[in-house]
Amino acid sequence: MNIRTFAVLALFLLAPAALAQQASDITLERLYGSPEFFGQRAGQSRWLEDNNGYTMLERSETVPGGFDIVRHDPSSGGRDVIVPAQRFVPTGTTEPLPIEDYEWSADGLKLLLYTNSQRVWRTNTRGDYWVLDIADGSLKQLGGDAPASSLMFAKFSPDGSRVGYVQGHNLYVQHLTDGHIDQITKDGSEKLINGTFDWVYEEELALQDGWRWSPDGRSIAFWQLDASGIRDFLLINNTDSLYSYTIPIQYPKAGTTNSSGRVGVIPAAGGDIVWFEPSDDLRNNYIARMEWAANSIEIVLQHLNRRQNRLEVILGSARTGEMRTVLVEEDSAWVDVQGRDDFRWLAAGRKFTWVSERDGWRRVYAADRASGDLLPITPAETDVLSIVHIDEKGGWLYYMASPDNATQQYLYRALLNGKGKVTRLTPATQPGFHTYNIAPGARWAFHTYSTLATPPVTELVTLPKHKTIQTVVDNAALKERLAGLDLGETRFFQIDIGDGVALDAYEIRPPDFDPSMKYPVLFHVYGEPWSQTVVDRWGGHQYLWHQMLAQQGYIVMSVDNRGTPGPRGRAWRKIVYGAIGVLASADQAAAAKAVAEWPYVDSERLGIWGWSGGGSMTLNALFRYPGLYNTGMSVAPVPDQRYYDTIYQERYMGLPSENAEGYREGSPITFAEHLEDNLLLIHGTGDDNVHYQGSEALINKLVQYNRSFSMMAYPNRSHGIFEGPGTTRHLYELLTRYLNQNMPAGPKGDAGS
Numbered sequence: 001m002n003i004r005t006f007a008v009l010a011l012f013l014l015a016p017a018a019l020a021q022q023a024s025d026i027t028l029e030r031l032y033g034s035p036e037f038f039g040q041r042a043g044q045s046r047w048l049e050d051n052n053g054y055t056m057l058e059r060s061e062t063v064p065g066g067f068d069i070v071r072h073d074p075s076s077g078g079r080d081v082i083v084p085a086q087r088f089v090p091t092g093t094t095e096p097l098p099i100e101d102y103e104w105s106a107d108g109l110k111l112l113l114y115t116n117s118q119r120v121w122r123t124n125t126r127g128d129y130w131v132l133d134i135a136d137g138s139l140k141q142l143g144g145d146a147p148a149s150s151l152m153f154a155k156f157s158p159d160g161s162r163v164g165y166v167q168g169h170n171l172y173v174q175h176l177t178d179g180h181i182d183q184i185t186k187d188g189s190e191k192l193i194n195g196t197f198d199w200v201y202e203e204e205l206a207l208q209d210g211w212r213w214s215p216d217g218r219s220i221a222f223w224q225l226d227a228s229g230i231r232d233f234l235l236i237n238n239t240d241s242l243y244s245y246t247i248p249i250q251y252p253k254a255g256t257t258n259s260s261g262r263v264g265v266i267p268a269a270g271g272d273i274v275w276f277e278p279s280d281d282l283r284n285n286y287i288a289r290m291e292w293a294a295n296s297i298e299i300v301l302q303h304l305n306r307r308q309n310r311l312e313v314i315l316g317s318a319r320t321g322e323m324r325t326v327l328v329e330e331d332s333a334w335v336d337v338q339g340r341d342d343f344r345w346l347a348a349g350r351k352f353t354w355v356s357e358r359d360g361w362r363r364v365y366a367a368d369r370a371s372g373d374l375l376p377i378t379p380a381e382t383d384v385l386s387i388v389h390i391d392e393k394g395g396w397l398y399y400m401a402s403p404d405n406a407t408q409q410y411l412y413r414a415l416l417n418g419k420g421k422v423t424r425l426t427p428a429t430q431p432g433f434h435t436y437n438i439a440p441g442a443r444w445a446f447h448t449y450s451t452l453a454t455p456p457v458t459e460l461v462t463l464p465k466h467k468t469i470q471t472v473v474d475n476a477a478l479k480e481r482l483a484g485l486d487l488g489e490t491r492f493f494q495i496d497i498g499d500g501v502a503l504d505a506y507e508i509r510p511p512d513f514d515p516s517m518k519y520p521v522l523f524h525v526y527g528e529p530w531s532q533t534v535v536d537r538w539g540g541h542q543y544l545w546h547q548m549l550a551q552q553g554y555i556v557m558s559v560d561n562r563g564t565p566g567p568r569g570r571a572w573r574k575i576v577y578g579a580i581g582v583l584a585s586a587d588q589a590a591a592a593k594a595v596a597e598w599p600y601v602d603s604e605r606l607g608i609w610g611w612s613g614g615g616s617m618t619l620n621a622l623f624r625y626p627g628l629y630n631t632g633m634s635v636a637p638v639p640d641q642r643y644y645d646t647i648y649q650e651r652y653m654g655l656p657s658e659n660a661e662g663y664r665e666g667s668p669i670t671f672a673e674h675l676e677d678n679l680l681l682i683h684g685t686g687d688d689n690v691h692y693q694g695s696e697a698l699i700n701k702l703v704q705y706n707r708s709f710s711m712m713a714y715p716n717r718s719h720g721i722f723e724g725p726g727t728t729r730h731l732y733e734l735l736t737r738y739l740n741q742n743m744p745a746g747p748k749g750d751a752g753s
Contacts (some may be wrong), residue, residue, distance in 0.1 A: 024486035026548035028736065031541055032729035039478045039540075042458045043067075044101060045446065047439045048108075054439070057099060060085035066096035069111070074444045074460055074469055083111065087132060090139055097130060105160030109134050110176070112156055112163060118149045121199060121688065125208050129154040131163065131176060142174050143167065144181050152196060153209040157217040157268070164213065164220060164268070166195035171211060171222060173268055184220060184270045190250075193225040198250045198259050201225065203689065204647035205288050205337065213268075214296040219318060221265045221290060221299050229257040229283060233693075235686050239715045249688050254642050254649040254663070255656035258283045263290050263301060265318040274321045278303045278314050286647070288337040293369075294349030302337055308651045311335040313354075313372070327372040329356055333577035334651045342387045346416065353377075353387060353397075357570040364397060366416065377418045383567035385409050389438035389445075392416065398425075398438055398463075406566035407492055407504055407536045411436050411447075413464065425464050433537035438463065446472065450538035452506065453490050455479060486511045488550040492536060495559060497590035504534040504566065505591065508546050508556040510747075513600075517747030520605030520630075521595060522549060522739065524558040525621070527584040528613030529573065529652050534560040545732055549739070553746035554607075557595065561587035578659055580641065580652050581666035585620035592621075592628055607743045609633035609735065612690060612719065615682075619668035619698070622677050631678040631743040633735055636690050636719055639669040639698040643691060669698050673705040678742040680710045682731065684717030710738065 030036050043057040053073045060066040066085025072078070088096040101114040110133055117127035127149050129142040143151050146167050154165035157173075164173045169188030174181045185194045195211040202208050211222035232248035252258050260282035264273040278301060279285040289302035293315055301323075303312040313327040329335050336355075344353045346366060354367040354374060362383040365374040377397055378384050385400040388411065395416050402408045410426035411434060426434050432451035439445060442463050450456040455475040459468050488509045494502040510519065524546065526533045539546070546556040560566060561584045563576030576583050588608075596603035606629050610618045615637030622632040638644050641663045642656060650656075656663050664670050683695040692713070702709055712734055717723050721731055739745075 023484055026485060026544055026551060028545075028548070028729060028733055031544055031548065032732055036481060037478065037541060037544055039455045039475045039538075040473045041456070042446070042448075042472045045437070046102075046104060047437075048104075049106075049440060051439065051441050051443070055082070055104070057102065060096075062086075063096055065098070067099050069102065077470065083132070083134070087137060088113070088139065090130075090141070100124070100127070103156065105156045106158055107160050110156065110160055112154060114154070116149050120152075120208075121202055123208070125196075126150060126152050129163070129165065133176075140176075140179070143172075144174075144179070153211065155213060157213055158215060159217050162217070162268070164211065166211065169193050169196070171195045171220060171266075173220075182268075182270055184266055184268070185222075185224075191226065191228045193223075193227060193259075195222045197223065198225055198227050198230065199688065200250075200252055200645045200647050201259070201261070201286075204645060204651075205286065206339070207288075212290070212292055214265075214292055214318070216296040218268055218296065219265050220268055221263060221292060221318070223261060223263055223287065223290065225259040225261050226282075227259040230259055231256065233691060235688060235691075237686065237716055247686075251688070251691075252646040254644055254646055254653070256646065258286075258306075258646055261285075261287050263287055263299065263316075265299065274318060276301065276314075276316045276321060276323060278312070278316075278323055289340070289343065291340070291343070294345040294352075300343075300352075302343075304335070304337060306646075306650065307654060308334045308647075311337065313367075315369075326369065327354065327367055327374075329354075329358070331357065331574070333574040339386075344387065344390050346390070346392060353390070355384060355387070360570045362567070362570070364399060364414075366418070375418055377416060378414050379422055381569075383569065385567055388436050389442055390416070391442040394442060396442065398436070398442065400434075400436075402567055405431075405536075406560075406568050407506075407532075407534050408433055409567075410434055423464070425466050427466055431536070433535060444469070451536050452492075452539050452543060453482075453487070455482070455538050485547070486551060487547050488513065492534070495591045495594050497587060497594060501562065501587070503559050503561060503587060503591055504532075505557060505559040506534055506536075508550045510550045510553050510555065514747060515600050517600060518602040518749050519553065519555045519600055519747050520602050520607065520743055520745060521555045521557055521592075522546075522607040522609065522743075523588070523592060523629075524556065524614070525588060525608055525610040525617040526612070526614040527561050527564060527588060527610075527617040528580065529563055529565055529576065530613060530648075532560050532564045532566050533558045533614070534566075545736075549736070549745070552740070554739075555601070559588060559591045561585075561591075577652060578654055578662045579666055580649075581616065581620050581668065585617060585624055588617065588621055589625045589628055592625075596628075602748060605630050605743050607631040607633075607739060609635070609739075611635040612637070615690075616668060619679075620671075622679055623668050623671035623674050626674045626676045629677055631680075631739060633680045633682070633738060635682045635731075635735075636684065636687060636721065637668070637681075637694065637698075638690050639672075639694045640667045642667070643694045643697070669694075669701055672698060672701040672707065675702065675705075675707040675709065678710075678738075680712070680735070680738045682712045682714070682721070682734070684714045684719065684721045686716035686723075687719045689719040 045056045047054045063085035068081045069083035071080045071082045085096045097115045103112040113130040117124035152166040171184040188194045197207045230250045233251040234246040238244045263276045266273045284306040286304040288304045293300040301314040311329040316323045342355045354365045364378045382403045389398040396413045398413045400409045414422040435448045437446040447461045448458045458473040460470040488511045492506045615634040618632045618634040685692045
């Protein structure tokens with residue numbers, strides 16, 4: 001019998017039990033070497049302003065690789081292809097444009113198409129733009145002779161006759177009738193940035209698109225940053241050419257010089273600029289938000305001081321440059337900037353929504369434009385997560401909240417006059433995490449729902465009754481594949497760490513869990529004020545990797561310490577101010593000690609891992625609490641807080657010059673000499689966010705103290721460590737192997753012994 005015949009016979013004899021077991025097992029090959037567990041998402045949809053339904057980008061059934069734009073009528077269920085993919089084929093070519101996004105002109109007669117995009121820092125914000133005229137069918141590319149993929153943030157003018165955009169740090173306006181291009185600003189450069197932002201403004205203030213049409217289309221308001229004072233941080237590329245070269249990044253580290261920022265208003269055809277400089281020290285203040293103030297004669301600014309504990313709402317005259325402060329928000333810790341969705345005009349511009357923690361809870365108020373007086377809309381002692389929609393005609397505010405469970409979120413509505421009781425619209429039969437995209441008039445909404453273990457479902461619902469009209473994406477195929485896996489039980493709970501403090505947590509148990517045995521526990525951590533890990537929302541591939549570890553015999557847990565941004569009140573979130581890394585790691589250690597006492601937990605096999613802030617938390621856990629954790633895996637950490645950027649680190653720690661001891665005490669590198677457990681350190685050398693420099697400094701410390709550790713550097717990979725073929729699988733192979741070798745899986749002994 002030859003080897004091949006024997007192998008075929010062996011496979012036959014193993015079936016079906018062995019094959020069924022293989023199909024139920026999660027492997028790294030299945031997770032990161034194939035698209036098996038990829039889910040579906042709804043195509044880009046746009047509600048029509050006339051309240052007659054929505055349009056959606058959908059795969060064409062007749063043009064391979066093409067997309068149709070389809071209009072849907074929720075009332076009748078009708079579906080109409082209004083722009084077929086054939087119309088997206090440029091003259092002289094045979095292939096349709098690979099549309100990545102689209103925008104309708106206000107009159108619905110033109111389409112602005114975005115394609116051929118390129119990554120800028122985190123997201124693809126630079127690309128090509130085309131305009132399709134619905135009436136005559138013409139399809140024209142914008143930008144004239146501009147290089148490919150060089151236009152940013154293109155937008156129709158309010159009347160649809162022009163498109164403005166940013167190119168090469170300058171603003172341009174192109175006339176659609178004849179293609180004529182007006183260059184609106186002419187001084188843009190790498191150091192003088194018009195209409196967009198430098199690295200730190202984008203990363204930490206979520207600012208990318210830096211210009212706005214006035215409502216009448218006659219003027220443009222825009223940010224200008226002077227980055228000449230920022231030192232460049234040099235990333236070194238050693239592998240993409242025979243000789244290494246550097247990549248300069250404008251990156252202000254904590255305590256160093258920022259860009260100076262101001263806002264200008266300029267005629268849409270070019271001309272003199274009216275500048276707004278609400279401070280005489282532009283480098284130590286931020287214009288964190290800017291919009292037109294519900295008219296074409298005033299703009300509204302959110303002006304934030306460098307310590308980020310004072311936020312002013314300022315109205316400025318677009319004609320004279322005169323400014324008036326309307327409202328001031330202050331906090332002994334930090335103040336959160338209002339997002340575009342949270343700041344909305346009411347009562348024909350006489351009022352605006354304002355989200356404040358001034359009474360200890362994140363509540364929505366109606367602020368008077370003239371006086372700044374505040375009327376509370378949402379109830380006391382309840383945090384609002386975000387504003388979703390305002391139906392001013394109906395008198396309703398729609399918002400997300402979860403008063404009783406910080407791991408979930410639901411849709412509520414309240415009367416804009418602040419009277420009456422609020423109503424939860426999300427059905428009580430659907431615990432988990434919900435998001436909504438509500439139509440004008442609030443008659444319909446796209447509703448997306450998931451849990452940690454359940455992939456998202458997107459459906460069209462009516463409001464306020466929340467009746468399902470149509471399921472848009474059900475992820476049925478992914479759910480079927482998940483149903484064939486041998487998955488462990490997932491449960492959410494709270495851990496009491498004493499002094500009346502209960503921390504939210506979840507636990508994934510092995511599928512064959514036996515409470516009479518003792519299991520190793522791996523904690524997944526983040527712990528910074530930026531985000532939570534204990535959220536009952538679809539966990540994707542990371543959740544499935546955790547389930548793979550559970551199949552191997554690990555319990556996987558995550559705990560949210562105090563200072564994470566859950567809806568548990570201001571005191572919960574801001575107790576960590578000035579001491580990031582200290583209280584948070586103490587909470588994590590207290591939770592680990594509590595879990596170590598459980599009868600089915602092996603206290604000698606506690607592990608911890610995390611990425612970015614979670615990488616820092618992992619280091620703090622190992623260095624501050626030696627012997628508590630057997631093994632730690634730290635990915636892309638910040639070992640020394642002085643090395644991180646101004647806006648993030650100073651928001652939560654204050655200025656290094658005023659809190660030098662806090663920066664020292666909060667940095668894991670300070671305690672590196674205490675390492676006595678297994679440590680794997682992983683970092684991308686091309687990380688523009690959390691620089692590889694920090695890990696190199698930590699390596700020097702560990703060498704100085706003769707501490708043993710393992711490390712992996714991924715050449716030229718960014719903070720997400722995903723660039724290049726095979727990278728993600730390699731990384732998770734490394735994490736899995738290191739964990740298996742240093743903290744073996746599987747139960748041991750008798751939990752009662």
